[in-house]
Amino acid sequence: MIDYSMSDLLTIAKQTQVAARELAILPETSRNEALTAIASALEKHQNKIIEANQADCNASEGVISSALYARLKLSASKLKDAIAGVKDVGNLPDPIGMVSLKRELDEELILHRISCPLGVLGVIFEARPDALIQITSLAIKSGNGVILKAGKEALQTCTTLVKIIQETLKETQVNPNAIQLLTTREEIKELLALDEYVDLIIPRGSNEFVRYVQENTKIPVLGHADGICHLFIDSEADLSQAINITVDAKTHYPAACNAIETLLIHREIASQFLPPIAEALIEKGVELRGDKDSQKIINCQNATEEDWQTEYSDLILAIKIVDDLSSAIAHINRYGSKHTDAIVTKNKNNAEIFMNQVDSAGVYHNCSTRFADGFRYGFGAEVGISTQKMPPRGPVGLEGLVTYKYKLIGNGQIAASYTGENPKDFIHRDL
Template identity: 50%
Template sequence: MSTNLSVPNPTPELIKVAENAKEASILLGQATNKQRCEVLIEMANALNDNADKILKANLVDIERSEKEGLNKSLLSRLQLTKNKLEGCIDGVLKVSNLADPIGNRQLHRKLDENLILERVTVPLGVLGVIFESRPDALIQIASLAVRSGNGALLKGGSEARATNQAIMDSLDIGLSKSNVGTGALSLLTTRQESLGLLHLNRFVNLIIPRGSNELVQFIQDNTRIPVLGHADGICHLYVDASVDIDKAISIALDSKIQYPAACNAIETLLIHEDVAEIFLKKSLPIFSNSGVTLKGDSKSQALGVKNPAIDLDWSTEYLDLILSIKIVSNVDEAIEHIRKYSSRHTEAIATNDKDVAEKFLRSVDSSGVYHNCSTRFADGFRYGFGAEVGISTQTLPPRGPVGLEGLVTYRYFLRGDSDLVKDFASGDRIFSHTDLPL
C-alpha cells in the first residue's frame, strides 16, 4: 500500500468492492468473445429502455449545478442531450462489433523442439477511472472495460451524481442478465472513495483520470498505480503561407467552435506572416459573428485583433470561445512555438505545400498531428474505436485516443516437455528460434 499521508487509506467497504471487481474481472477475462458481446448488447438495451430516466436525472444535475455556479465549460460537458445519449448507446453497440482484443497471438516461436513460446494479449485487470462532469464518459468506459475483459471502479464528479447513478443502474440491469461480468463495474460516489482508490494498488492495475489539470496532477502525485491520461489540451492550428484561405478559415472555425469545451479544440492559431493580413481580414468578422473572443500578439493586433495576448495565454486551455493568435515568419517558428507551449495533444497545419506539411507532421511530437483537417477529429469514436477511455499524451503507448487496444497487455506462454536451461548452457542443446505462423 502507498504511504503517502496526504491521501486517506481505503475503507474496508471500498476494499471489498475492489476485491469483488478483481474477482469479476478474472471471470470476465475468461469469458468468450460472444459472451462479452452479449453483455454489451444487454447494457445498450437497458440504457435505451431507461433513456427518459437518465435524461431527467441529467436535468436535475444541470439545474443544481447552474445554481451552484459551475463554470460554462463544465456545464457543457455535463449536459446529456437525447442525441448525445443515443450516440453513446450506438457507441456501445459499435464496441460490441469490434474485433476481440483478447487472445491475439503476437509472437509464436519455436525455441527448440517441443519448446514453444507465445505472446498473447490478455486484459489489464481492473481500471480505476476518475472523471469530471461528463456522464457520457461513464458509458464509454464501461463498454470498453467489459469488451476488453476488465473490471472498473468508476468515480464521476459530484456535479453529475444523479445522471451517473441513473446510468449505472441501467448498466447493472444489463450486467445482471448475463452469466459473466456481475460485479465487474462499480460506481464510487464519495470523495473519500476516490481518494482511497489511489491506494488500491493490490487490486487496481491502471488509473485513468479525465478532468482538469489539477485533478490529473493530484492523482499522478498520490498513487503508485500507473496513470494514463493527459493534463491539458492546448492544441494549435498553423496556417501556412501556401494555403487556401477559405479552407483554412473553415478548419480554424471547426477546430474552435464546433465544441469549444473539448480538450481537442484549438486554443492557439499560428499564422504565417505572408498571409496574415488577408486571413485576418476575411476571418475576423466570421470569428466575431461566431462569438469568439480573440487575443493577439502585437503583429496580429496591428491587423485588427482587438485584445492583447500575454505570455500566460499561450499556455492556457480556455475550454471556451476564446482564441489566441500569433503571427510567425515560417513553419520552423510555428513548430518551435508548439514545442514550447503544446500539451502534446493534437496539432494541425493548413497548407497546400506537401513538403511543409510533411516537415510539420514529422517534427511535432504530439499524440495527433493533422494536415488540412480539424483537430476535433482526435476522438476514439471518430477513429473507429467505438469509444475511448480517454486520450493519452504520454510518449509510451497507448497514445492518443485509447480504445480497446490500450486496455490489454500481453503474457508470455512457454510450453515444453521437461526442458531444462542447463541443457542449453552446457551446449547439449541449441536454440533454434524459429518463428512459426501466428
C-alpha cells in the same frame, strides 16, 4: 449520496478484482451479449437517464463553468451517440487472446505471446456522463473490471447509469461487480492507495490533477491532461480551406479537449487571412485575443503569456503571428499539451516537417483537430486521450486496455540442456 469508508472501498476493490478475473475468461460472445443488453437497456430507460441529467444540470447551472456545463449536458442526441458507441464496441474484433508472436524455440518448445486484460481499471473523470458509457463498454469488451469516479456535478446521471448497467448485467454472464461507481471526492485518495487491487489509473482532468494522481499512487497512471491544441496556417495554405478548418476546430464543440485554443498564422499571409477569419469567428461568438502584430490588423483583445498556456474550453481563441514554420513548431512544443495540433498548407514538405517535429499525440494536415476522438478513429469509444509519450498514446480504445503474457509450451525441456560443454542450439523459428 453513498459515502464509502476505506473498508467499504477495500471490499469493493476485492469484489471488482474477482469479477474482473471472471470476465477475463468469458468468451467473446458472452461479453458481446452483455454489451447488446446494455445498449438495449439504455435505450429503454433513456427518459429516466435524461431526467436525472436534467436534475444535475439544474443543480449546476450558474455554479460551474459553461465548458463544464456543456460536458455535463446529456442531450437525447448525445445519449443516442453513446449508445451507438456501445454497439460499435461490440462489433470490434476481440482484443483478448490475440497471438502476436508464435516462435519455436526448439522442437516441441513453442512460445506464444498472447493479449490479455489488465485487470481492474480506476477511472477518474470530469462531469461527462457519456464518458461513463464509453468506458464501461470498453472495459467489458476488453475483459477488465472498472471502478469509476465521476465529477460530483454528474452524480445523479452517473448513479442512474450504473444502476441500469448493473441490473442489466445480472441477466448476463458478466458479474455486475465488474462495474463500480464511487461518489465522493474523498474517495479518490483512498482509491489511489488500492495498488493491490487496481492495475491502472486513468485520470481525466487538468495537468495539475494528473500530476497529483501520479505523485500519490503506486498504481501505473495513464494520463489524460489538458487539451491545448493549435492550428498553424502556413504561408502556402488554401485560405478558404483554412477558414473552414479554423471555424470547425474552434466552434464545433469548444468544450472538447480537441478544440483549438491558439491559432498561429504565418506572417506572409497574416494581413490577407486575419480579417476574414476574424469575421467568421466573431459571427460564431468567439472572443479573440491577439498578440501585438495581430492587433495591428484586426480589433481584438491583448493576448498575454498566460493565454498561450490556457485551455479555455470556451469560445475564446488566442492568435499569434509567427515568422515561419520553425517558429510555429517551437511555439507549439513550448506551450502545447502534446494533445493534437494541425497545419493547413498546400506544401507537402512543410506538412511533413510539421508532423515530424511537433511533439504531440496527434499531428494533422489540412483537417480539423476535432477528429482526435476514439469514435472517429473507429475505436468504437475511448477511455480518454493520452498525452504521455509512452504508449498507448492519443485516443485510447481497446488496444490500450490489454497487455500480454508469454505462454511457453514444452515437453520436459530444461534450461541446463542449452548450456555446458555440449549445449543444444535454439531453433528460434517463427511459426
